Amino acid sequence: MAPFGRITAAFLIALAAFVFVGAALAVAGRQLPVPAIGRDYVTRSELPPAAGFDLPDVAGETDDDRPLVVIDPGHGGHDPGASGQGLVEKTLVLELARELRDELVRQGGLRVALTRDDDTYLLLEERSEIARRLDADLFISIHADSAGEAAEVAGASIYTLSNDASSEAARRFAERENAADRINGQLLAGQGENVSAILVELSQRRTQGRSDELARLIEREGKGVLPFHPQPRRSAALRVLRAPDVPSILYESGFITNESEAERLSSPEGRRRFAEVLARAIRIYFARSGELGTGTGSAAAPANGTATGE
Numbered sequence: 001m002a003p004f005g006r007i008t009a010a011f012l013i014a015l016a017a018f019v020f021v022g023a024a025l026a027v028a029g030r031q032l033p034v035p036a037i038g039r040d041y042v043t044r045s046e047l048p049p050a051a052g053f054d055l056p057d058v059a060g061e062t063d064d065d066r067p068l069v070v071i072d073p074g075h076g077g078h079d080p081g082a083s084g085q086g087l088v089e090k091t092l093v094l095e096l097a098r099e100l101r102d103e104l105v106r107q108g109g110l111r112v113a114l115t116r117d118d119d120t121y122l123l124l125e126e127r128s129e130i131a132r133r134l135d136a137d138l139f140i141s142i143h144a145d146s147a148g149e150a151a152e153v154a155g156a157s158i159y160t161l162s163n164d165a166s167s168e169a170a171r172r173f174a175e176r177e178n179a180a181d182r183i184n185g186q187l188l189a190g191q192g193e194n195v196s197a198i199l200v201e202l203s204q205r206r207t208q209g210r211s212d213e214l215a216r217l218i219e220r221e222g223k224g225v226l227p228f229h230p231q232p233r234r235s236a237a238l239r240v241l242r243a244p245d246v247p248s249i250l251y252e253s254g255f256i257t258n259e260s261e262a263e264r265l266s267s268p269e270g271r272r273r274f275a276e277v278l279a280r281a282i283r284i285y286f287a288r289s290g291e292l293g294t295g296t297g298s299a300a301a302p303a304n305g306t307a308t309g310e
């Protein structure tokens with residue numbers, strides 16, 4: 001039995017070493033400081049989501065059939081995001097996100113969750129994964145921008161995933177999640193590779209269409225109320241928007257390197273205006289798809305009566 005014992009011991013030591021290195025890498029990956037460069041959410045490469053993170057609390061209606069909006073305040077923890085005029089993006093966007101959540105809960109008819117409600121760092125993949133695991137109907141990531149020395153640059157923008165990035169994300173999702181995942185409630189396991197890829201591609205395309213619709217509604221409802229960038233609708237290869245089955249947008253609330261914009265975004269009045277516009281756009285979005293139900297009455301109609309025009 002001696003040789004067998006030695007082999008078993010060697011195997012266990014190798015296994016322990018493997019587990020230890022894996023755990024060390026996982027810890028290091030979460031704690032490596034990431035430099036706060038502009039547009040870091042575009043280019044930063046990330047580790048896959050760590051297993052076992054907690055799902056956030058859901059506020060608002062208790063009925064699971066009600067649409068669920070997941071709001072994602074960008075950055076957090078060791079990653080402050082942009083800074084300017086004495087403001088830090090991670091703090092500013094958390095306050096904007098809370099204001100929007102409170103406004104949506106106040107108006108009723110929806111469920112709302114924040115990916116983070118404190119100064120926690122989350123990987124980009126964890127943020128969209130939270131939305132997927134909660135079976136969210138919308139995902140809205142909130143950021144603020146910096147223009148460095150160009151203090152005159154101002155205005156909000158609404159980002160959706162670019163078409164190229166969307167197809168690429170669908171392909172990768174199909175490869176990676178093939179075995180165990182669901183897309184729009186349909187199990188991909190046993191579908192065969194080609195069928196899975198087609199299901200994911202179809203789902204991603206529909207998701208893109210709905211993401212674009214929300215972006216358009218935010219622009220429309222915000223016109224004259226929120227100062228937008230001259231070209232407010234953008235698309236980019238944003239990692240945080242890649243859930244193939246949750247319509248997702250990223251809202252750049254403005255440039256905190258611009259004095260008046262910084263003042264606006266950090267004031268209670270500025271936060272209120274932001275939350276009212278986004279809440280109205282979100283309600284119209286769900287009202288159009290029939291997901292708000294009939295119990296919410298006139299709250300589903302926009303305050304300025306522009307629901308029928310584009």
Ligand SMILES: [Zn+2]
Pocket residue numbers: 041074075081082089143144
């Ligand atoms: Zn940001």
